[in-house]
Amino acid sequence: MKKKYLFGLALACLAISACGEKESGIEKEEKSKIVTVSLGSKPKSLDPAMYNEIPSLSIVEQIYNTLFQIDENGKIAPELAESYEYITPTELVIKLKKGIKFHNGDELKANDVIFSLNRMIEKPATKVMLDAIESIEPINDYEVKIKLKEPSAPLLYTLSYPLTAILNEKYTKEKNGNIATDAMGTGAFKYKNWGDGEKIQLVANKEYFGDKAKIDELIFRAIPENTSRLAALETGEIDIATIAPIDVQTVEGSSDLYAVSFPTTSTEYLTLNTAREPFNNKDYRKALNYAIDKQSIVDAVYLGKASVANTIVNPTVF
Structure with a gap:
């Protein structure tokens, strides 16, 4: 750069x-x-690892979730993660919440987290954010271990950033990674229609693991x-x-x-x-x-x- x-x-x-x-x-x-x-x-892309402007971010946040979130006090709080523990300064174990469903019905598993993070490391827009990561390994279906090249103070904050949203491995591979206009995550709203980016329609996810939406449909219009x-x-x-x-x-x-x-x-x-x-x-x-x-x-x-x-x-x- x-x-x-x-x-x-x-x-x-x-x-x-x-x-x-x-x-x-x-x-x-x-x-x-x-x-x-x-x-x-209008947004340029609904691929979390590819957005670089506010309209995309505003929509991506409705469709996807990250491992962590930042609460109103600026502190780290789990989102998809149930808990986390640094077993050494360079080894982080993250335990996932069980029963979280993607919009296609698949349950969130460790392989989705590993796939998503490795995909981010391969992309220029997100590689710099995860450069401290050396490897990501599964412990079981609901736990992953992240090994770092060196201690990284902002890592948990990085994993709360929308760029690091967790994708469904199977779905993303079926789309050959082309999810810019065909998004699918675990968020409070499901993607319904791109509309050439001028009118993007989302519908409420009735199976959402968090606080469910109070509306049935959310429309984003480009004016x-x-x-x-x-x-x-x-x-x-x-x-x-x-x-x-x-x-x-x-x-x-x-x-x-x-x-x-x-x-x-x-x-x-x-x-x-x-x-x-x-x-x-x-x-x-x-x-x-x-x-x-x-x-x-x-x-x-x-x-x-x-x-x-x-x-x-x-x-x-x-």
């Missing part, structure tokens, strides 16, 4: 979403059978234009949408809509190719960095719904 120099715009952004029906609010959402969401652009997305929200064509900061006042001023804004782990920044002139000159890059008024961008573009970042890594990231 080529080194890219961070400069200029580095914003710790807030996620802003708007929901329909302010008066009935959450109560209406719980009674609804279908919820339609628009996140802007790239901010104004069109806001209009669809106002007319009730969609129920939830990510909106531009400039539209927040419109939403907050409506009696039928309400806005939710909260800190996320994302950072927006610009990068330069240091292999090209004049960006290979450190002083030139520093001059560009100093020339950009980041606070004014936060105030004018994001209307205060962000903060200036001091580094490429958001403060909320472990």
Whole structure:
């Protein structure tokens, strides 16, 4: 990977979403059978190991599960895993929950975990995240042992990241690994239809091992234009949408809509190719960095719904 120099715009952004029906609010959402969401652009892939943008992530998280999750306090909690134990600093034993079913009815087993992790190690997008792993071995149908090249403090957090979702070995092999538009996992929603990526339909997984969905169907629609997305929200064509900061006042001023804004782990920044002139000159890059008024961008573009970042890594990231 080529080194890219961070400069200029580095914003710790807030996620802003708007929901329909302010008066009935959450109560209406719980009674609804279908919820339609628009996140802007259509996803590029529903293969967990291949996504690199938010629309894909938002859908992948509904279909798949990871071995661990991060709770509201930022601590590691089991998800597909029942428990874990470091028997040495470089040997991790993970015990799986029994009875978890994939959407095709197959039970989650150790071979699925081993297959999924090895597949990630082979792919460029995920290899770097699991580079500390030397091997993964089965102990029995519900236990695996991960051997590390060296101790890795962030490993459990890595295994909670959506990129490391667990796949069904048999199904993935039947599809020759081509699951970008034919996803199948253990999540709260089942994949139903791709719709060219413009309208992706998911249905509730009635056999889900966790808290089951309160709706029957979840639809993701791609509406790239901010104004069109806001209009669809106002007319009730969609129920939830990510909106531009400039539209927040419109939403907050409506009696039928309400806005939710909260800190996320994302950072927006610009990068330069240091292999090209004049960006290979450190002083030139520093001059560009100093020339950009980041606070004014936060105030004018994001209307205060962000903060200036001091580094490429958001403060909320472990």
